Amino acid sequence: MTDNDRTAQLERACSYLRRIPAWYLATIDVTDGHQPRVRPFSFAMVDDGKLWFCTSRDKDVWAELSANPKFEVSGWKPGECWIVLTGEAALEDDAVVSDRVRQAGFKHMVGIGEDHESANDGRLAFFSVRNIAARFCDIDGSEERLEL
DSSP states (O other), X not given: OOHHHHHHHHHHHHHHHHTSSOEEEEEEOTTTSSOEEEEEEOOEEEETTEEEXXXXXXXXXXXXXXXXXXXXXXXXXXXXXXXXEEEEEEGGGGGGOOHHHHHHHHHHHHHTTOOOSSTTOTTEEEEEEEEXXXXXXXXXXXXXXXXX
């Protein structure tokens, strides 16, 4: 698979996520180690061949991903299939996130009611996804796996 093919598949998964108001990201509770925690997310973007998400450093999800970077995302658009995406949060990529992603994430987070002063607010946190796998699933049991 070429880099262009991979980017097209990433864009396809990201486009699906952006077409629904919220999708859900699951992590493992940092204090328990076995209890899953799920919360809504709504920012996803592809840049430089990577899928990016945004959150805040002061949220439990950041601590949970710091302790265990594995996560799963699931979302559904009525009348369509649903998406299941697994991966590992590359938290270290926060240091190299592009201004394009940083600006888009800031605008999105402020738009949903979060209080950040600028795209360079130290509480804003960005992570890309590594070891990514995604599939589109249908109610009839069929699924399409994306090559990522």
